[in-house]
Ligand SMILES: *[C@@H]1O[C@H](CO)[C@@H](O)[C@H](O)[C@H]1NC(C)=O
Ligand SMILES: *[C@@H]1O[C@H](CO)[C@@H](O)[C@H](O)[C@H]1NC(C)=O
Ligand SMILES: *[C@@H]1O[C@H](CO)[C@@H](O)[C@H](O)[C@H]1NC(C)=O
Ligand SMILES: *[C@@H]1O[C@H](CO)[C@@H](O)[C@H](O)[C@H]1NC(C)=O
Ligand SMILES: *[C@@H]1O[C@H](CO)[C@@H](O)[C@H](O)[C@H]1NC(C)=O
Ligand SMILES: *[C@@H]1O[C@H](CO)[C@@H](O)[C@H](O)[C@H]1NC(C)=O
Ligand SMILES: *[C@@H]1O[C@H](CO)[C@@H](O)[C@H](O)[C@H]1NC(C)=O
């Protein structure tokens with residue numbers, strides 16, 4: 001590598017090397033997020049303080065991102081809702097990484113009718129989606145995000161109504177050949193799920209953040225360049241098979257504690273209708289961005305597994 005290129009790489013601001021969720025679309029309704037530390041508009045997306053990863057797997061920030069703050073709004077969703085998530089670089093350009101999975105969890109905001117005041121400390125997260133390598137078993141779904149596409153997923157078809165946090169997480173594995181090198185980027189969006197679903201996670205399907213990941217997990221300490229065909233083992237629990245809240249509660253009563261208790265069944269009555277007021281629809285905030293985007297350079301570096309030069 002030329003010393004000039006090395007000089008340039010070492011001086012790319014971190015703001016351009018990582019990123020954040022700039023927009024979440026639920027069944028076609030767009031919700032715009034705030035750039036890290038710039039609280040300029042009301043949003044259901046919890047604002048983070050930096051666009052860097054949460055590499056300390058014991059940190060409370062592993063729940064929703066660096067110093068994530070409760071947000072003012074909730075996005076209205078329903079069982080089976082199509083969710084599209086837009087990840088951008090710190091400068092507003094394309095997401096800069098391409099190696100590693102995208103995982104999605106939810107947690108009911110318990111003991112409250114909204115997520116606005118919900119503290120994630122006691123949250124019981126269940127996984128609803130995990131996306132890794134594409135069908136060629138070589139390139140990752142994250143590559144699509146780097147190309148500027150949204151990440152798409154759907155909510156469970158039988159999801160019980162209630163307030164939930166949706167935790168969408170990219171785990172960058174470009175440095176994960178070293179223990180501690182994985183780069184989780186969690187992001188949380190506050191949802192109100194409507195409808196008449198009955199599905200809740202079983203107790204053994206829920207995890208806490210921090211707590212769910214260990215630096216020795218095969219999906220966390222993983223050399224993505226060693227043999228690109230190596231099967232990938234997702235970290236965290238399996239995708240939850242939501243059980244019928246009514247049946248689960250009945251069984252609990254009958255068996256008197258021999259069945260692991262399900263989460264409290266949210267009351268459908270409370271969430272039949274969206275709360276008053278239509279969520280704001282702001283224009284995407286990154287369209288006018290004029291900052292230079294370092295994506296092409298970073299892509300080359302990531303492919304060589306040397307992106308650590310930029311980030312350390
Ligand atoms: C990781 O986070 C935990 C919990 O906040 C903290 O106690 C610990 O010091 C952190 N470790 C490092 C290396 O920063
Ligand atoms: C963002 O601004 C709104 C409106 O001024 C305020 O209610 C909220 O507390 C602010 N959030 C943060 C994280 O500063
Ligand atoms: C919810 O409230 C109940 C009753 O007050 C309490 O036992 C429980 O610990 C609370 N759960 C959370 C997650 O705060
Ligand atoms: C999300 O959906 C759009 C529209 O169908 C598609 O173009 C895009 O490739 C999808 N994103 C991913 C990551 O698959
Ligand atoms: C959202 O995802 C759905 C399902 O993949 C897709 O049909 C739709 O085009 C996507 N919308 C956007 C804005 O990406
Ligand atoms: C929920 O059930 C009520 C009646 O029990 C019905 O009126 C309503 O349309 C249902 N909502 C959905 C989203 O299916
Ligand atoms: C949870 O417990 C059920 C019943 O014992 C079992 O079938 C299931 O595999 C367990 N799930 C997990 C994620 O351990």
Ligand SMILES: *[C@@H]1O[C@H](CO)[C@@H](O)[C@H](O)[C@H]1NC(C)=O
Nearest residue numbers: 057058211213214215216217
């Ligand atoms: C991670 O796994 C190692 C090896 O199994 C274990 O010694 C350590 O206690 C675990 N750490 C956490 C935080 O669970």
Ligand SMILES: *[C@@H]1O[C@H](CO)[C@@H](O)[C@H](O)[C@H]1NC(C)=O
Nearest residue numbers: 158198199243244245246247
């Ligand atoms: C769940 O329980 C409710 C109430 O008993 C019942 O109406 C519904 O059909 C059940 N759903 C499933 C998938 O078993």
Ligand SMILES: *[C@@H]1O[C@H](CO)[C@@H](O)[C@H](O)[C@H]1NC(C)=O
Nearest residue numbers: 243244247248249250251259
């Ligand atoms: C509850 O018990 C019924 C009848 O014994 C059984 O069919 C059902 O699968 C059980 N549900 C759960 C969640 O264990």
Ligand SMILES: *[C@@H]1O[C@H](CO)[C@@H](O)[C@H](O)[C@H]1NC(C)=O
Nearest residue numbers: 252253254255256257258259
């Ligand atoms: C169920 O638990 C209660 C409270 O601990 C206990 O008094 C009762 O004997 C138990 N019943 C059965 C059938 O185990």
Ligand SMILES: *[C@@H]1O[C@H](CO)[C@@H](O)[C@H](O)[C@H]1NC(C)=O
Nearest residue numbers: 203255256257258259260261
């Ligand atoms: C029910 O299970 C909990 C958690 O395992 C335990 O602490 C409690 O003592 C049990 N209660 C009864 C009545 O067995």
